[in-house]
Amino acid sequence: MKTINLSHHFGGVQALNNVSISCDPGKITGLVGPNGSGKSTLVNVLTQVLPKMQGEIKNGDHFARTFQDAKLWSNLTVRESFLVAQRKESWLRAIINFSTKKSISDAEEVIDKIGMSEYTHTKVRNLSYGQRKLVEIGRVLSASNVETLYFDEPFAGLSSTAIPLVTKLILEEKKKQKAVLVIEHDMDIIRSLCDHVYVLDAGKVIAEGSPEDCLASKEVREAYLGL
Amino acid sequence: MIVCSIFIPLALSLDLVVGRTGILSIAHAGFYGLGAYATAILTKTYNFSFFSSIILGVLITAFVSYLLSKILSRLKGDYYTLGSFGVIIIFYSLFINLTGLTGGAMGIFSIPNPNFFGLQISSNSWFLLMSSVFMLGTLALMQAVISSRFGLIIQAVRDDELAVKVFGYDTASFKTVVFVISASVAAIAGSFYAAYISFVSPNAFTFNESILILTMIIIGGLASKRGAVFGALFVILLPELLRFIGLPDSIAAQLRVAIYGAILMYLMYKKPTGLFGNYSP
Numbered sequence: 001m002k003t004i005n006l007s008h009h010f011g012g013v014q015a016l017n018n019v020s021i022s023c024d025p026g027k028i029t030g031l032v033g034p035n036g037s038g039k040s041t042l043v044n045v046l047t048q049v050l051p052k053m054q055g056e057i058k059n060g061d062h063f064a065r066t067f068q069d070a071k072l073w074s075n076l077t078v079r080e081s082f083l084v085a086q087r088k089e090s091w092l093r094a095i096i097n098f099s100t101k102k103s104i105s106d107a108e109e110v111i112d113k114i115g116m117s118e119y120t121h122t123k124v125r126n127l128s129y130g131q132r133k134l135v136e137i138g139r140v141l142s143a144s145n146v147e148t149l150y151f152d153e154p155f156a157g158l159s160s161t162a163i164p165l166v167t168k169l170i171l172e173e174k175k176k177q178k179a180v181l182v183i184e185h186d187m188d189i190i191r192s193l194c195d196h197v198y199v200l201d202a203g204k205v206i207a208e209g210s211p212e213d214c215l216a217s218k219e220v221r222e223a224y225l226g227l
Numbered sequence: 228m229i230v231c232s233i234f235i236p237l238a239l240s241l242d243l244v245v246g247r248t249g250i251l252s253i254a255h256a257g258f259y260g261l262g263a264y265a266t267a268i269l270t271k272t273y274n275f276s277f278f279s280s281i282i283l284g285v286l287i288t289a290f291v292s293y294l295l296s297k298i299l300s301r302l303k304g305d306y307y308t309l310g311s312f313g314v315i316i317i318f319y320s321l322f323i324n325l326t327g328l329t330g331g332a333m334g335i336f337s338i339p340n341p342n343f344f345g346l347q348i349s350s351n352s353w354f355l356l357m358s359s360v361f362m363l364g365t366l367a368l369m370q371a372v373i374s375s376r377f378g379l380i381i382q383a384v385r386d387d388e389l390a391v392k393v394f395g396y397d398t399a400s401f402k403t404v405v406f407v408i409s410a411s412v413a414a415i416a417g418s419f420y421a422a423y424i425s426f427v428s429p430n431a432f433t434f435n436e437s438i439l440i441l442t443m444i445i446i447g448g449l450a451s452k453r454g455a456v457f458g459a460l461f462v463i464l465l466p467e468l469l470r471f472i473g474l475p476d477s478i479a480a481q482l483r484v485a486i487y488g489a490i491l492m493y494l495m496y497k498k499p500t501g502l503f504g505n506y507s508p
Binding site: 048085 | 372374375376377379380382383385386387389390391392393394395396397400401404450505506
């Protein structure tokens with residue numbers, strides 16, 4: 001996935017200003033920046049939640065994502081949520097298809113991976129905040145035929161035991177040659193997880209490079225850390 | 228029992244839209260009326276058989292509901308409901324003003340009895356058998372739709388449409404199909420109603436009738452087949468129950484409405500999911 005000079009505005013506020021980034025297969029790309037810098041807006045435009053106003057997006061059609069505030073199907077069970085996320089279908093195919101043994105076992109495999117086997121048949125609305133975050137991440141991992149995965153603050157609200165689990169799961173997706181983009185505020189996680197980082201400030205990319213180089217740059221420290 | 232076997236499919240089909248897909252439509256009685264008028268006009272004026280009038284009524288209703296769904300799908304939440312209110316007003320207006328076709332306020336009388344391969348269905352027991360087949364068919368249809376992947380996807384749309392869209396689904400087409408299926412079942416119910424009562428008039432298909440069907444699924448519980456069946460039985464049989472305990476018809480009719488209202492208020496306070504519901508908006 002690649003963007004060329006992507007711009008977006010809300011009324012008079014320029015949320016994205018000529019943003020050009022790329023997210024390569026088999027790489028984890030970090031997107032960091034202060035609150036309101038345009039990180040979520042960028043992912044929203046990339047995933048067609050917001051319309052593209054200006055610029056170009058290349059190879060960006062096959063994706064799955066999480067949201068900063070988990071958006072879940074709260075009256076479905078965990079397994080049902082993963083079955084919906086597995087593959088997109090037209091209404092006609094969906095109405096004549098039932099979930100097969102294979103799709104159910106695939107869903108249960110992901111449920112097992114995120115450590116929620118005992119909640120397979122639990123409605124999502126009855127889960128805790130951390131569990132709901134895990135379900136949203138698992139839903140992305142369930143999606144087939146996707147090339148790019150977007151995780152918007154996937155670690156926020158997770159317990160200390162869940163953070164290494166999610167890190168491991170994201171690294172597994174990298175091994176499967178998926179292009180992964182992660183929005184995150186925790187710099188330790190960014191350092192340990194990402195191959196490449198973009199720093200956004202006021203809708204512009206102000207730095208890019210390896211996590212170490214990027215986070216050490218004076219401009220980034222001023223914009224992001226106020227140092 | 229015949230009326231119950233007509234209203235149970237009406238409640239089940241509205242629940243597909245409201246309970247399963249989360250679209251609060253109050254246009255349902257309009258499609259019910261469309262089916263009823265189709266059968267009344269086609270069998271009486273054009274000598275169609277009952278079953279061919281059902282098929283044509285469903286085709287007309289499917290087409291009309293498809294177009295309306297395309298228009299209404301541009302509206303969200305409360306605006307959708309208000310839009311569907313507009314639809315029921317338009318239906319009523321057409322039923323009452325197209326006098327040459329619908330008989331206007333006087334309606335259409337003496338609708339012929341259904342004819343099944345030469346057999347005139349004039350007795351209540353035959354009619355009950357036929358309407359029960361329709362009711363069971365609707366139950367089976369709803370079970371099939373809900374158990375399919377389509378059923379899961381529409382329930383996901385109800386809970387968070389945007390989260391479904393980002394997985395690549397064309398959610399608008401799913402909602403349109405739900406609307407068309409629901410309207411088509413309502414139209415068949417209308418055909419049975421017209422043939423059973425042998426009279427149709429605009430007053431049977433007003434906004435009040437939509438609210439009555441909505442009351443059934445709210446009392447029984449949204450997103451529940453059992454709830455829709457129970458709700459329809461309760462709402463239809465309550466007047467009989469009141470008559471059974473000795474209340475005169477004039478009082479029972481008024482008391483019935485007050486009881487519905489009181490039950491709705493109680494449920495909203497104590498059990499907003501309804502008696503058997505799996506979902507509350």
